[in-house]
Amino acid sequence: MTKIEASHTVEEEFKRSSDFLRGDLSSEIASSKPSIEGASEHLLKFHGIYAQDNRDVRRERSLARETLEYIFMVRVAIPGGRLSTDQWLALDEIAEDIADGTIRLTTRQAVQFHGVLKAGLRPMAFELDAHLMTSFGACGDVVRNTVMCPDLLANGDNARLVLMADHIARTFKPATRAHWEIFVNGEKSATSEPDNEHSFYGETYLPRKFKIAIANPRENCVDVFAQDLGLIPATHDELGEGFNVVVAGGLGRSYAHPDTFARLADPLTFVTYAELDDLIRAVLSTYRDLGDRTDRRRARMKYIAADAGFEQFRREIEERLGQELRAPLALDLGEADDHLGWRELNDGSLQLGIRVGAGRVGDGPDGKGLRSALREIAQTLRVDFLITAQQDILISSISPEDRGVVERILSVHGVRGVEELGNVERSALACPALPTCSQALAEAERRLPDVVSLVQGELDANGLAKRRLQLRMTGCPNGCARPAVAEIGIVGRTKNTYDVFLGGGPRGDRLASLYQEKVKLDDLPEVLRPVLERWKAEGLEDESFGDFYTRVVSP
Numbered sequence: 001m002t003k004i005e006a007s008h009t010v011e012e013e014f015k016r017s018s019d020f021l022r023g024d025l026s027s028e029i030a031s032s033k034p035s036i037e038g039a040s041e042h043l044l045k046f047h048g049i050y051a052q053d054n055r056d057v058r059r060e061r062s063l064a065r066e067t068l069e070y071i072f073m074v075r076v077a078i079p080g081g082r083l084s085t086d087q088w089l090a091l092d093e094i095a096e097d098i099a100d101g102t103i104r105l106t107t108r109q110a111v112q113f114h115g116v117l118k119a120g121l122r123p124m125a126f127e128l129d130a131h132l133m134t135s136f137g138a139c140g141d142v143v144r145n146t147v148m149c150p151d152l153l154a155n156g157d158n159a160r161l162v163l164m165a166d167h168i169a170r171t172f173k174p175a176t177r178a179h180w181e182i183f184v185n186g187e188k189s190a191t192s193e194p195d196n197e198h199s200f201y202g203e204t205y206l207p208r209k210f211k212i213a214i215a216n217p218r219e220n221c222v223d224v225f226a227q228d229l230g231l232i233p234a235t236h237d238e239l240g241e242g243f244n245v246v247v248a249g250g251l252g253r254s255y256a257h258p259d260t261f262a263r264l265a266d267p268l269t270f271v272t273y274a275e276l277d278d279l280i281r282a283v284l285s286t287y288r289d290l291g292d293r294t295d296r297r298r299a300r301m302k303y304i305a306a307d308a309g310f311e312q313f314r315r316e317i318e319e320r321l322g323q324e325l326r327a328p329l330a331l332d333l334g335e336a337d338d339h340l341g342w343r344e345l346n347d348g349s350l351q352l353g354i355r356v357g358a359g360r361v362g363d364g365p366d367g368k369g370l371r372s373a374l375r376e377i378a379q380t381l382r383v384d385f386l387i388t389a390q391q392d393i394l395i396s397s398i399s400p401e402d403r404g405v406v407e408r409i410l411s412v413h414g415v416r417g418v419e420e421l422g423n424v425e426r427s428a429l430a431c432p433a434l435p436t437c438s439q440a441l442a443e444a445e446r447r448l449p450d451v452v453s454l455v456q457g458e459l460d461a462n463g464l465a466k467r468r469l470q471l472r473m474t475g476c477p478n479g480c481a482r483p484a485v486a487e488i489g490i491v492g493r494t495k496n497t498y499d500v501f502l503g504g505g506p507r508g509d510r511l512a513s514l515y516q517e518k519v520k521l522d523d524l525p526e527v528l529r530p531v532l533e534r535w536k537a538e539g540l541e542d543e544s545f546g547d548f549y550t551r552v553v554s555p
Contacts, residue, residue, distance in 0.1 A: 006294040014039040015141070015204045020176035020197055021046045029182065034118055035070040046142065046205075047179050048075045048135025049121060056435040072116040073436060074099075074124060077138035080148035080165030080214075081109030081387035085378040088385045090131040092375050095361075098124050103371065105359035107429060107481055108211070109387040110138055110145045114436055125183035136179035141206040143172040143284070149216035150339055150386040152233070154396045155346045158241065160273055161233060164214055171277060172284070174201060200284040207291030207299040210284065211250075213389075221336040222389045223482050223508040225249050225264040228301050229283055234270060234329050242272040244328045247283060248305035248313065251479035254297050255493070262484040262511055263302040266310050268317070269325035282321035290316065335506035335544075338427055339388055341418040342403070350398040352406060355421055358430040358445040359391030364414075373413035377406060391429055423468045424456045427506075429482065433475025433492065440475035442492030448473055451490065451521060458525040462532050469545055470506055473498075484511055487546035488528070493518050500527060503554055505546030512546075513554050 014023070021043055028040045036044055041051045054069040061068050076091070083091070091111055095103045100115030116124065128134055138145055148165040156162035175197050197203065214231045215224035224230035230246040249265030271279050287301045305313040318325055340353035356370065363369035377383065377395060381402055386394040398406060410417075418426070428451075431437070433444035451473055459465055472486035477499075483489025489501035489512045500519050501512035519527050531553055532545075539548040 008293045009296055011042050011296060012204055012293050014042045018043055019178075020203070021140075021174065021178040022176075022182065025178075026182045029118065029121060034067065036118065046137070046140030046174070047125075047183065048077065048138035048140075049073070050075075050139065050438075052436045052438060054435050055438075055440075070118070071114070071436070072118065072121060073432075074113045074116050074121070074135050075106070075138040076111040076113075076128060076133055076135050077145040077169065078110055078133070078387060079146050079169040080153055081150060081389075082153055082165075083385040083387070085382055085385070087131050087133060088374065088378045090127060090133070092371065092378070094124055094127055095371070101371075102360055102362040104432065105356055105361065105387045105391045105393060107359075107389055107391055108145050109147045109389055111387070112432070114432070122183050122185075125179070126185075129180070129184050134179065137169075137173050139209075141208055141210075142174050142201065143168070143210045143212060145169070146212045146214065147222045147389050148214040149219070149221050150388055150394055150396075151216055151337070152214065153386060154351055154384075154394070157346065158233075161214075164231070168212060168280075172198075172200075172280065174198070174205070200281050200288060202288060204293070206284070206288055207293050208296060208301075210287065210301065212280075215333065216337075218334055219337045220333040220506075220508040221339065223336075223485055224333070225508055226251050226482055226485055227265060228287075229280065230265055231276075232331065232333070236270055236272075236329065239270070239272050242270055243276060244331060245269050245271060245279065246328075246331075247317075248302045248310070250300045250302040251482055251484040252300070253477045253479070255477055257297050260297055261306075262479065263306055264485075264509065264511060266305070267328040267331060268314065270328050279317075279321060282317050285320045286313070286316045333507055333509065336390075336508060338390055338392065339394055340392065340421075340426065345396070348400070349396070350400055350403055351394055351396040352398065353388070353392055353394045353418070354410075354415065355418065355426060356392050357425070358428075358432075358448050360445065361393070368413045370413065370415050373410050373415050376409050376413075380405065380409070390427065422452070422456045423466065424459065424471055425452045427468070427470050428452050429472040429486075431474045431478075431480040437475065439478055440492065442475045442495055442498060444473045444475040444481070444492065447521060451524065454521070454524050455488065455528065458528055458532060462529070462536055464532060464536055467545070468506075470504070485509075486512055487544065487549070488512075490524075496520060500524070502531065503546050503549040505544055505550075510546065510550065 023043045028036050036051050050073040098120040099113035104112040146165045146168045210228045212229045213222040213224045213227040215222050217233050226249045232244040234244045245268045246265035247268045251262040253260040290304050292299045361371045363371045384396040430444040430448040433440035470487040472481045472483040473490040474481045475492040485504040485508050491499045493499045497518040499517050500515045502515040504512035535548050
């Protein structure tokens with residue numbers, strides 16, 4: 001396999017000349033301009049920040065020859081999604097004082113703030129740092145936030161495993177001090193790193209982003225096969241505890257480039273805890289050297305494995321590791337657990353999983369809602385908060401005697417319990433899309449409630465009301481809500497139409513296939529009706545929709 005030598009993208013030059021992600025960001029942040037553009041806009045992503053504008057008012061402002069409403073999205077990396085009460089309260093305060101009043105939970109267990117003005121970027125970074133959090137490395141061409149099944153954290157008997165998401169975050173975060181120099185005024189903090197960069201990044205970092213997930217060996221709530229690198233705890237008969245490793249997954253694609261596609265990760269090897277870091281470095285080095293830096297649409301690691309063949313890709317990793325890889329152990333992941341409702345943990349404490357529609361934590365016009373409820377709980381009790389890969393939130397480490405306190409607070413603020421959720425609503429995911437995301441072709445988060453109602457209504461009309469159905473919706477094919485592995489994936493195609501994909505499933509081990517192109521949302525029930533009717537008539541007892549569709553409709 002040879003390294004691509006064609007002309008590199010302009011983004012590669014931005015990185016190369018940035019002095020390890022500094023560039024002109026310091027002066028740009030200090031200027032009175034409301035926006036950041038060019039090279040600085042690209043470098044800003046490495047610091048967890050996306051430059052945006054409010055697309056709802058873009059046209060009218062342009063016609064009036066007014067400056068666009070420039071805003072920023074800030075993503076906070078939360079390894080494994082675990083937060084203390086103090087950290088949650090800090091995030092709540094940031095939402096109120098600096099952002100748009102909401103906290104958005106992502107499918108990668110991170111937190112996003114929307115509607116941030118440029119003047120708020122440094123105060124936010126300082127506040128995050130003071131509570132041992134950061135947006136640095138939450139975006140950009142680096143190892144992103146590591147996701148982890150919350151049950152491994154809350155019920156973990158293996159101390160090394162409980163700490164694994166934090167370990168990966170510390171070990172593979174970029175070493176440059178640029179973020180603290182620019183956003184935290186160079187003050188020494190608990191999160192600061194040495195100034196030299198890791199060799200597996202080099203001066204131009206990775207060709208694109210790199211995603212890692214740690215799955216529960218019993219269920220796949222993190223969609224481990226959709227990751228660049230997935231870790232599944234396992235025990236080897238001779239070597240003891242370690243991980244099955246899967247690599248080269250990724251779901252994003254581009255309508256304009258037919259040679260882009262979704263791909264599930266392949267099993268690579270089994271490693272012990274002692275071997276893990278070296279293996280990850282070898283995978284990163286392979287990606288660093290062989291990833292396509294001439295076309296960002298085909299720069300993800302999955303294309304190396306797809307183009308060269310997985311066995312050749314495996315040999316490239318072995319070459320950088322300096323030894324042969326052993327065979328992986330057998331994999332048998334079950335259906336994803338949504339972790340909702342009350343459950344007792346191994347230590348006798350309680351945990352409550354709360355559904356967060358499209359991950360948006362906010363309040364209503366009356367000042368009541370989930371955000372206020374979580375704030376009151378954090379002010380009242382010493383608990384842990386766990387963000388899930390399903391965009392939901394778990395309140396963990398609740399003393400049994402405090403269950404009534406939690407239920408009272410949630411009831412006062414009108415937060416619905418799991419028993420009040422419809423079967424489609426319970427697992428539906430959506431990306432933010434319009435009006436903030438520059439990549440969005442169509443609505444997603446704002447239309448998700450309507451789509452859930454349409455699909456649930458069709459289930460009810462066909463006598464399928466009690467069956468679970470997994471639905472995910474995005475405003476473009478980048479796949480942030482992972483529609484490519486959903487039972488029903490709805491992907492924005494134009495401003496008013498969507499492509500419908502069917503046949504994924506709750507195990508996350510199968511790609512959905514295109515069912516119909518350019519569907520208007522109002523026509524969705526009519527489009528789905530024939531296949532739902534067949535599911536009722538021809539499906540096996542307790543057979544999921546995705547399994548039925550793959551077995552009967554699209555074998």
